Amino acid sequence: MIQEMYSDLHARHLHLYVNVPVSTPTDELRIISANSDGVVLMNYDEHEVESQPGPIASQDWFIANLTRVLNSKAVPLDKLICAVANYGYDWEMSIPDPKARDPKQRKPRVVDTEEMTHVSDVWQRASDADADLDLDYNSLNPHYEYIDEDTHTRHVVWFLDGVTLLNEMRAARGLGLQTFALWRLGSEDRAMWSNANDELIRTDRELEKRLRARFDAQTLLLSTKHKDSDARSISEEISALMKEQDDLRTRIRSKNRKFLELTQPPLLTAPEIQKQLDSDTLLIEFALGDKRSYVWAVSPSSIKGLELPSRDRIEPIAQRLTEALTAPNREVKNETPSVRRARSIRAETDYGEAISALSKLLIDPIASELGQKRLVVVADGALQLVPFGALQLSSGAQLIAEHEIVSLPSASVLALQRRELANRKEAPGAIAVLADPVFDAEDIRVAQAKKESKAGSKTGDSGKKELTDSVASSSAGSPTQDTSFASARRDVGLEEPPTSIAVVPMLFLPSLKTTLSLAK
Numbered sequence: 001m002i003q004e005m006y007s008d009l010h011a012r013h014l015h016l017y018v019n020v021p022v023s024t025p026t027d028e029l030r031i032i033s034a035n036s037d038g039v040v041l042m043n044y045d046e047h048e049v050e051s052q053p054g055p056i057a058s059q060d061w062f063i064a065n066l067t068r069v070l071n072s073k074a075v076p077l078d079k080l081i082c083a084v085a086n087y088g089y090d091w092e093m094s095i096p097d098p099k100a101r102d103p104k105q106r107k108p109r110v111v112d113t114e115e116m117t118h119v120s121d122v123w124q125r126a127s128d129a130d131a132d133l134d135l136d137y138n139s140l141n142p143h144y145e146y147i148d149e150d151t152h153t154r155h156v157v158w159f160l161d162g163v164t165l166l167n168e169m170r171a172a173r174g175l176g177l178q179t180f181a182l183w184r185l186g187s188e189d190r191a192m193w194s195n196a197n198d199e200l201i202r203t204d205r206e207l208e209k210r211l212r213a214r215f216d217a218q219t220l221l222l223s224t225k226h227k228d229s230d231a232r233s234i235s236e237e238i239s240a241l242m243k244e245q246d247d248l249r250t251r252i253r254s255k256n257r258k259f260l261e262l263t264q265p266p267l268l269t270a271p272e273i274q275k276q277l278d279s280d281t282l283l284i285e286f287a288l289g290d291k292r293s294y295v296w297a298v299s300p301s302s303i304k305g306l307e308l309p310s311r312d313r314i315e316p317i318a319q320r321l322t323e324a325l326t327a328p329n330r331e332v333k334n335e336t337p338s339v340r341r342a343r344s345i346r347a348e349t350d351y352g353e354a355i356s357a358l359s360k361l362l363i364d365p366i367a368s369e370l371g372q373k374r375l376v377v378v379a380d381g382a383l384q385l386v387p388f389g390a391l392q393l394s395s396g397a398q399l400i401a402e403h404e405i406v407s408l409p410s411a412s413v414l415a416l417q418r419r420e421l422a423n424r425k426e427a428p429g430a431i432a433v434l435a436d437p438v439f440d441a442e443d444i445r446v447a448q449a450k451k452e453s454k455a456g457s458k459t460g461d462s463g464k465k466e467l468t469d470s471v472a473s474s475s476a477g478s479p480t481q482d483t484s485f486a487s488a489r490r491d492v493g494l495e496e497p498p499t500s501i502a503v504v505p506m507l508f509l510p511s512l513k514t515t516l517s518l519a520k
Contacts, residue, residue, distance in 0.1 A: 006035040017081070021045075022065040029074035039075045040181050041065065043168070044085035044160065049113045053091040053156040057084075057164070058139030060385060063171050064322075067382050070175060071315060082172045083181040086188035088122040088159025090114045095147075095154055111153055118187040122159045129155075140167055162189035170409045175381060200251060207245045214238050273411045274300050276418065277376075282369060283411060285378040286362070288314060295362065297369040298411075306365045314361055315382040321354035322385045323347075359392040367394060374404040378411055 002018070009016050015037040020029065022043055033039050046061050047054035055061070066082060069075055092112045116122050126133055129146035136143060143158040165188075169180060182188060218234045268276075277283055283298040286308075293308040308314065327347035332340070362383075370393075377388050388407065389400030399405065408414055 002032060003035045019083070026072045026074045029069065029072070033075040033079055036079075038079050038081050038179075040081045040083050041069060041075075042083045042183070044083070044183065047158065048089065049115060052110065053089075053093070053158060055136065055139035055141035055143075056087070056089065056158055056160050057168065058136075058141055059167060059171065060139075062168055063175070063384050066172060066175050066177065067319075067385070071319070071382065077176055080177060081179045081181050082168075082177050083183055084165050084168050085160050085183040086119050086162070086165060087183070088116040088119070088157055090116055090125070091156045091158075092148075092151070093154045093156055095152060108154065116157070116159065117184070119159065119161050119189040122157065122161075125157065131157075140164060165189070167409075170413070171384070174384065174409055200248060204245065204248055207241060207248065211238065211241050211245065214241060268412045268415055270298070270303055272415065273298060274303070276411075276414050280373050281376060282371075282373040283376045283378065284366065285411060286380045286383055288381045288383070295366060297366050299369075299373075304366075304369060308365065309361060311381060314358075317354050317358050317361070318382040318386050320350055321358060322382075324351035324354060325387070355390060355392060358386065363391050363399065364394060370403065372402065374406065375399070376406045376408060376411075376414065378408050384409075 002016075006016050016035075017038040017040055018032050018036045019040045019042055020032060022041060022045075024032075029039065043062055043065050044057040046057050069080065070077065090113065091110055092114070093108045094111055096108050116125070125131075126144050126146075129144075131144040131146040133142055133144050135141075141158055141164060142161060143156070145157070146155050147153075148155060165182075172180070214234060214237055218231075218238065221230060221234060273283065277298065277300045279300060281299075283296075285296045285298070287294045287296075288311040290312070291310055293311060293314060295306050295308055297304045297306075324347045327350075328344055332343075335343075375388075379386065379388070389398060389405050391399045393399060393402060
């Protein structure tokens with residue numbers, strides 16, 4: 001059917017673009033691509049109306065979907081259109097009753113789910129409910145929760161806005177994509193376009209169309225017998241259009257810098273990148289190519305480039321590594337315990353072999369440049385899903401054991417982040433807390449805590465009172481310290497007790513990777 005439609009539309013000088021879910025099998029993608037002018041990959045709805053609450057399009061999930069399609073070669077890069085979204089879901093959850101006889105009532109369950117098509121509605125609901133917005137550092141998706149007293153239910157809202165769209169577009173551009181679709185126009189975060197001059201933007205789009213048309217005409221001309229004067233004429237037309245577009249974008253930048261950064265992120269020159277680095281920092285940037293790849297090691301005083309194997313050699317190993325890492329948490333329908341154990345053992349073997357092979361390909365060539373420096377890693381393609389801290393040095397030690405590691409989507413982002421944060425007032429202090437939080441009353445750690453609590457209650461509450469008194473007196477500046485408190489401090493290597501306890505802002509981080517990413 002799609003083949004007939006494609007032929008019929010082309011006969012009428014019309015084009016066919018097909019929307020496909022990210023779960024579309026490779027064979028179907030190949031057929032759709034061959035019989036359409038473009039494939040629009042709907043890269044969202046990781047969690048949706050029929051699922052449990054969660055991110056709409058977490059950053060790693062978003063990149064993995066694009067990487068899978070590009071590596072399958074089912075859709076040529078110039079035909080692939082990445083669809084990004086701006087909307088949210090409001091999951092209405094039952095509030096569990098720990099005393100209920102029915103086990104199902106002891107756990108939260110989805111009562112209803114509402115799709116919130118307009119981002120402005122998402123913000124308004126948060127304001128009405130006086131809910132605190134939070135950015136999930138694992139997924140880079142914002143969310144919030146609130147309680148509906150009338151229905152006695154808890155609402156969990158996840159959504160995508162202008163910031164998530166910017167992050168996704170930058171990641172997609174890092175994979176080579178240049179064309180995007182938005183779901184859906186008119187409901188998006190208006191901050192994307194605020195203060196933009198509509199007439200200038202329309203003119204820019206028209207210039208882009210004219211440029212593409214002239215480039216196509218030039219390609220056609222040069223592929224056939226032609227006169228030198230005709231080739232020179234079309235080259236001059238293209239140069240003139242490009243100059244006109246550059247001038248126009250300078251005007252757009254002067255009116256709305258954020259809009260142009262969204263569509264055309266500013267690129268730094270090599271000296272400008274070097275200025276962002278201190279003497280203890282080394283920027284490592286990878287670029288994967290079909291015939292050969294490259295890695296650049298950039299310090300404030302030097303730039304060293306080295307040739308690496310082709311994308312076809314590097315990416316399969318990177319994919320094997322990420323698959324091995326996710327295998328233990330992957331649920332396979334109707335899988336028996338013995339098969340699952342075998343799969344886990346195989347994943348451990350794959351992990352060890354992939355880590356070793358990838359380390360030799362990526363780290364060994366630049367090992368002499370590393371020293372004891374902080375490493376800022378800009379990955380490319382499938383390498384964006386690789387935990388670089390787990391890669392090994394020639395000594396066998398993991399990279400994270402010897403270096404602080406920061407991951408960035410591009411070198412230019414470092415300058416952009418610093419510029420945006422330049423005038424932000426610093427907090428008086430901060431604490432980074434690494435924890436494995438409890439979300440369910442059925443968690444085994446809850447039962448263990450109850451057991452320990454009952455055991456402790458047999459000896460009375462005196463210990464608890466002493467510790468409470470100790471903390472209270474410490475906060476008041478008293479030198480009195482409880483022996484339990486002092487003992488606990490010695491257990492974690494803090495021999496000398498403090499004379500006071502200060503209240504400081506606290507930043508809860510989901511992983512060590514996040515801590516290192518924010519350490520600079």
